[in-house]
Amino acid sequence: SRVTDVMNRVSDAPGANDDGSGVAGVIEAARIMSKYKFSATVIFVAVSGEEQSLLGSGFMAAKAKKEAWNIEAMLNNDMIGSNNASETQIIDNTKLRVFSEGLPAFELDKNAKNIRQFGLENDGKSRQLARYVKEIGERYVDQLEVKLIYRNDRFLRGGDHTPFVENGFTAVRITEMNENFEHQHQDLRTDKGVKYGDLIEFMDFEYLRKNTAVNIAVLANLAKAPSMPTEVKVDVKNLSNSTFLYWKAPVNGTTKGYYILMRETSSPVWQKKFFTTATELRLPYSKDNYLFAVQSIGNEDNESLPVVPAVGR
Template structure:
C-alpha cells in the first residue's frame, strides 16, 4: 500500500480554498493540483458548463454512436406493434399474434446480430414458470430474451441495458384486446436491440448484456427473475439501465422537449440494512448511492454533442408512486437507473386502441418520434461503452477515521484490470449536485487531502491507460 504525501499532491488547504474560488490556473490538472469548477449555467458545473468529472467522447465512441439508425429503430417499433397484443398472459404459440410471436421475433433478430460478433455474443431465452400471483391468475411461462456480449479483458464485470416487450391496455388483465405498446415499451426494446446490433461487431473490455424482458406490466416478473439469477450466480453487475417509455418528447399538453431524457436514480439503496442506511445518513451520503454515482457518470459521458441530448437526472427511484425493471436490481444491491421521456402523454399510454371525435387513441407507432429514440439510444450507448472500456468502480473506498483531524485520508482496493493506470480523488461542496474538483493521485491505494472531511464530500475513481474513467466510489467511514 503506497501513500502520496500532501506536499506532492498540491492539495493544501490554502490551495483547495483558492481553487474553490475559481483561481486555479488552467494547467493545474496536468500537475496534479485541484481542478476547480468555473462559473457555468448551473450549480456544480465545470468548464464549459460541464461537471469537472466530465469525459469527452473518444473517436471510437463517436463512430459507434453514428451507426445508430433511426430507420432500424422505427422498423423494430412497428414490428413489435404489429403483433396485436404482447400482453404477458396472451397466446404464446401463435406465429403472428401475441407475446410468443414477439418473443420469437426478438430472439431471431438478436441471433442475427450475434452472427457478426465472431462468437463473442450469445443469445438465450431465459424462461421460467410463474405460479399464480398478483396479476398472474394461472401458471404462466415468462421469457426474457438476453443477448450477452462477452468482455475481452474483464468479462466478469457486467453492465446491462433492457426494455420490456410485454404491453397492456387500460385493463391490466385484458390479454386479448389490441395493445400495440409502441412507446411503452417497444421504444425501450428498440434501444436495447439497436445497441446490440451496433456493439456486436466490437470488443468491449467488460461484458455488456442487451435484454428484452417480459412480465413488467404484471409486476416486474421478468426483470426480477433476471436479477435473481445474476445475484445467485454472484455476478458482478456494476450498472443496469432500463429504458421504459422513451418513444416521444411530447407531453400531454403538446409541449415538446426533443433533446432531454430523464434518468431516475434512487438515494439510500433499497438493499442496505438499517445499520448501513444509518451510517450513510450519519455522513450525509443520501445523495451518493451507487445509483446516483451511475447517474452522474451518465451525465459525464453522455450529456454532450456526440449524443445531442441533455440528461436530466431525477433524484427519485422512479416516477411518483410507480416503478420499473431497474427496481429488482436495486433490491439486490446492484446500481441501476431508469431512462424515460421528458414528459408522458397519458392520452396514449395504456389506452385502448380507438378513434373518438376524429382522434386516435392507443399506444401506436404514429405517436413515436424515431429520431428522438435514436438519440436516447446514443445516450445509453455512450454510457455503456465508456463503462465497459473504463476500469471498474473502485471497491472498499473508505475514509480513515481512527484520527479525526482537519485532513482527510482515503483508502481503497486496487483494481485488477491490466490497463489500470491509477486513480483520481474528487470532491464537492455538500450542497453541490455534481463533482466540482478532481486531482490525480497516481497508482496508489491511499491518499491524504489537506481538507476537512466534515465540510465536503469525497470520492475515488479509477483511470485506464487510455484515459477512460470509472464511476465514482463514495467512501464510508473506516473506524
C-alpha cells in the same frame, strides 16, 4: 404496453413507445457494440411481464443474486422515444430523465447508521450510476441534457430496474422527459377528436436515436474501463482541515491512474476532479465540508463508476 386493461391479451396493443422504443434501443445498441471488443461482458436483455408486476425482471434479478453475478450497472430503458406531454402540450426532445433510488432498498437497516452519520443520503450506488449517466451521456451526445430525478420511479409506476436495486444491484431507469398518457395503456380509439393509443405515428425517432446513443456511450465507457477501486477509505483518525484518501487497485483491468471526485454536500453533481497515479492522496479541503469518491481510469481514459469512501481509522 397493453391497452387500458393490462391483462387484456386479445386487443391490439401496438406498444410503439412503451416499450417498443426501449427494445429497439437495446437491439440497436447490441448491433453497434457487437462490432467492437470490450474487456467486460455486456448483456442485452428484453424482459416480459413488466405490466404484470415485473415478472421477467424479478426472475432475472433473483437469479443474478442467487448465482452471485458480478453486475456493475443495470440500465433500464422504458419509454425513450416520445417527445411530447399530454395536458401541458410540452414538446421537447432535448432532455432525458434518469431515475435513481436515494436510500437503498437493499439492507437499509444495516447501513442506515453510516448513511445518517456521514450524510450519504444522496450517495448510494444507483445515485452514483445516475451521475455517471449524466456526465458520460452529455459528454458524447449533442443537444441532450440528462436530468437527474431523485426518486426510484414515477408515481403509480414501477420499472424493471426495481427488482435489481431490491436485490442489491446498481440500477437506474432511463426514460423520456415528457410522457403522453393518451398514448400509454389506452384502448385504440378516437374520442372527441383525440387519438388514443401507443402508435408509431407518435414516435420521435431522432429523440430515440439520441437516447440510444447515451446508452451506448455509458455501456462502452464502463465496459472498457477498469473495475472500481477497492477498499476506498477516508482517514478520520485525527481532526484535520485536509482530507486523506487511500485505496487499493481494482481487481480487473489496467489503470493509468485515478480520479478523486469532490463536490459540496449540497451539489447534485461532482464539481472537481483530481488525478493521481498513486493509491492515496491528501487534498487541502476539509472532509467535513465536502463529499468525495474515487474512480479508476484506464489507459484510454475510460472511467469506472465512483466509489464513496468508507471510514478509515
